[in-house]
Amino acid sequence: SQTIHQWPATLVQPVGSPLSLECTVEGTSNPNLYWYRQAAGRGLQLLFYSVGIGQISSEVPQNLSASRPQDRQFILSSKKLLLSDSGFYLCAHRLAGVSETQYFGPGTRLLVL
């Protein structure tokens, strides 16, 4: 079975500081990978997705970027955090060609002060 890891679990960062969140998946090869953000009082919003190494699609313009340096690793970054970047960041994976279902990781809680 597949397992998805995210770290850190919680992060408190000052405005203007950089950000790096990591997501890794075990037990599968060539998964589709996704970054979502869940803000208070709002539904989950897709930020980025990747169908392969080095392939990134952006869903919304924002202060964030994503990279996929390895098959089972997905990284969310920012050069300068804004207050509005606070939220719960969730990584998900899907086995393309096998299932339409996306499975989520445990999430990272980010608070920008």
Add this chain to the structure above:
Amino acid sequence: EDQVTQSPEALRLQEGESSSLNCSYTVSGLRGLFWYRQDPGKGPEFLFTLYSAGEEKEKERLKATLTKKESFLHITAPKPEDSATYLCAVQGGGSEKLVFGKGTKLTVNP
């Protein structure tokens, strides 16, 4: 634009009191409708995927149904451990994006 509306926003039940949660949606070419359960501070846990109108799926006390405009999550004889936020999402044809509703927060009192 794909949209999902969940109702009610919050629901309180007594243990054993059955009820239903609603998910109304508009989507271009439904590729799938998904139900997740989310506990506080945790990632969503997958429950069901439904692909076409008339489809039904069951798991323990939960049963999900789908029509062309809405989905219901029926909870039969709920227990306190069923307390969570239940999320509904749709995926349109040709899209990798899940569009989520804001969820229904379910509280089951013993």
